[in-house]
Amino acid sequence: MALRTTDYLLGPVRLTDRHIEALFANIDGPDAKDREFVARLRHWCGVAGVDDANALSQMIWETDDMRAPRWNRDLNPAGIGITSDGTVQPFDLTTVDESARVQVQAIYAMVKKAWHPDVPMPDGARSWMDGKWLPKVRAANYPKGVDQVQDQHITYGDPRWPDATWAVDAAYMGHVERFNRYVPGIPDQRPAGTQTPPPPKEEPPVSAFPTEPNVNQPVIYRLTEDYGRFGISRDQMLTVRGNKFEGRWGARPVSVFCHVQDGVTPGSLSHWSIVDASSTVMIQRDGSILQVIDEDDGPWTNGDVNAPLQEAAWLIALGGNVNNWSLTIEAEADASNVLTAAEEDAVVWQIEDWALRYPEIMRRLIQATFGHYAVNSVSRAFCGRYVAGIDARLTAWLVDAGTTPEPKPAPKPISLYPAGMTPQLAKRFYELHGPLTFSWTSKEIGFDDTRSEVQSWLIRGAASIPEGGDWSQGRWPFLVDVVRRGRSNNVHVYQYSDGSVYPKIVRRDELAKAA
Ligand SMILES: [Zn+2]
Numbered sequence: 281m282a283l284r285t286t287d288y289l290l291g292p293v294r295l296t297d298r299h300i301e302a303l304f305a306n307i308d309g310p311d312a313k314d315r316e317f318v319a320r321l322r323h324w325c326g327v328a329g330v331d332d333a334n335a336l337s338q339m340i341w342e343t344d345d346m347r348a349p350r351w352n353r354d355l356n357p358a359g360i361g362i363t364s365d366g367t368v369q370p371f372d373l374t375t376v377d378e379s380a381r382v383q384v385q386a387i388y389a390m391v392k393k394a395w396h397p398d399v400p401m402p403d404g405a406r407s408w409m410d411g412k413w414l415p416k417v418r419a420a421n422y423p424k425g426v427d428q429v430q431d432q433h434i435t436y437g438d439p440r441w442p443d444a445t446w447a448v449d450a451a452y453m454g455h456v457e458r459f460n461r462y463v464p465g466i467p468d469q470r471p472a473g474t475q476t477p478p479p480p481k482e483e484p485p486v487s488a489f490p491t492e493p494n495v496n497q498p499v500i501y502r503l504t505e506d507y508g509r510f511g512i513s514r515d516q517m518l519t520v521r522g523n524k525f526e527g528r529w530g531a532r533p534v535s536v537f538c539h540v541q542d543g544v545t546p547g548s549l550s551h552w553s554i555v556d557a558s559s560t561v562m563i564q565r566d567g568s569i570l571q572v573i574d575e576d577d578g579p580w581t582n583g584d585v586n587a588p589l590q591e592a593a594w595l596i597a598l599g600g601n602v603n604n605w606s607l608t609i610e611a612e613a614d615a616s617n618v619l620t621a622a623e624e625d626a627v628v629w630q631i632e633d634w635a636l637r638y639p640e641i642m643r644r645l646i647q648a649t650f651g652h653y654a655v656n657s658v659s660r661a662f663c664g665r666y667v668a669g670i671d672a673r674l675t676a677w678l679v680d681a682g683t684t685p686e687p688k689p690a691p692k693p694i695s696l697y698p699a700g701m702t703p704q705l706a707k708r709f710y711e712l713h714g715p716l717t718f719s720w721t722s723k724e725i726g727f728d729d730t731r732s733e734v735q736s737w738l739i740r741g742a743a744s745i746p747e748g749g750d751w752s753q754g755r756w757p758f759l760v761d762v763v764r765r766g767r768s769n770n771v772h773v774y775q776y777s778d779g780s781v782y783p784k785i786v787r788r789d790e791l792a793k794a795a
Pocket of ligand 1: 538539540581652660663664
């Protein structure tokens with residue numbers, strides 16, 4: 281009669297009111313909130329088929345017997361999203377019912393790699409859970425076969441991923457022993473005397489999305505180690521590796537951008553050490569991949585938004601710089617956009633690998649795979665045209681797995697001005713306090729609809745208008761400041777009255793021209 285480390289994380293509920301009273305008699309001063317939480321946790325465990333004994337045991341351990349500020353102040357039941365004492369909780373929870381739902385979904389997803397459909401994800405936690413927790417449990421390096429209490433403590437096999445499934449803490453499994461002391465007589469999950477657990481029953485797949493690439497993994501180089509092979513010095517490597525938005529400025533990868541280098545990788549790398557450019561990976565004619573910028577950082581590949589196409593509207597409407605929402609590929613090719621067969625295979629493998637690791641990309645894979653021309657149809661009208669062939673191969677991959685891909689919209693330009701809004705009106709909102717002047721620029725910064733930050737502002741504003749509404753129902757923040765950041769002040773950050781920002785990379789060759 282006990283909770284055991286070999287019990288399954290998923291199982292029927294087994295705690296009774298008598299167990300809960302025993303628990304509360306053993307910890308200091310549980311309050312009404314604590315009692316309400318336990319009731320909600322038991323409820324949602326029942327809905328999702330999550331073992332309530334382990335869930336509550338984990339909660340009691342993680343919150344230091346419900347005394348931790350993380351619990352009493354932030355309502356975080358189990359350190360979710362909190363990697364150290366100094367971490368600010370990355371989402372808000374407003375009720376203990378929300379706390380219970382987040383914990384139940386986190387445990388459920390560890391085993392099922394998906395959310396339980398009947399446990400509503402709290403609005404405040406959705407983007408973090410979708411953007412961080414789900415990719416974590418679906419990552420290629422996530423340990424296989426996680427389904428027992430002790431699996432909450434398994435660390436990832438690949439040493440580059442020093443994470444555990446739940447906690448890296450030598451004392452972590454102590455929560456089981458301690459809980460059994462607080463709450464005697466927990467019914468066994470399996471019949472007494474069972475030494476080895478029966479194999480979990482075969483479950484139908486959680487979705488019809490593909491589960492592995494249909495192309496062999498190519499040779500992968502890393503710029504941090506292999507820079508010499510690509511003809512650049514260590515200093516040049518460090519410079520190129522610095523060409524990024526560190527930490528993506530609050531965004532995350534939801535799209536893939538395909539580019540052509542108009543040259544070969546050694547030449548491009550050498551050029552990038554002089555101008556301000558980079559990409560997540562480069563792909564060579566021999567079919568090898570070179571990892572350049574870490575996926576956690578925004579690469580400097582997509583340049584300026586300039587007369588973007590309708591297909592990119594959803595991405596630009598997310599706000600900020602498109603690079604921060606993107607993983608990028610620079611393929612060796614000239615303006616004809618013809619790749620070698622090995623190179624095309626490597627592009628397909630890379631995008632499939634990303635889709636498998638980033639569920640938001642997988643969910644709308646064809647719409648999320650762009651050629652550069654989609655955000656700059658003027659000066660990059662031919663960059664990434666090979667994406668049409670890649671789309672066809674990704675479509676076949678999805679169809680083989682039983683998924684019907686969403687079609688790409690017709691390639692037509694976005695109309696920048698929504699119904700009823702004239703350029704004069706837009707200018708008035710944008711420059712509510714007049715164009716800004718700064719000592720570091722010779723001209724005033726104001727409304728100019730050929731500039732990327734203004735185009736992004738118009739597209740974002742239009743996206744805020746309810747279906748069928750006119751411009752007056754949209755949100756039109758005004759420009760309040762432009763600050764310079766980065767090496768040689770090359771990142772110009774446009775700041776708006778609603779707190780949003782648009783970081784723009786001004787390439788060093790352009791800065792030199794302007795000076
Ligand atoms: Zn490009």
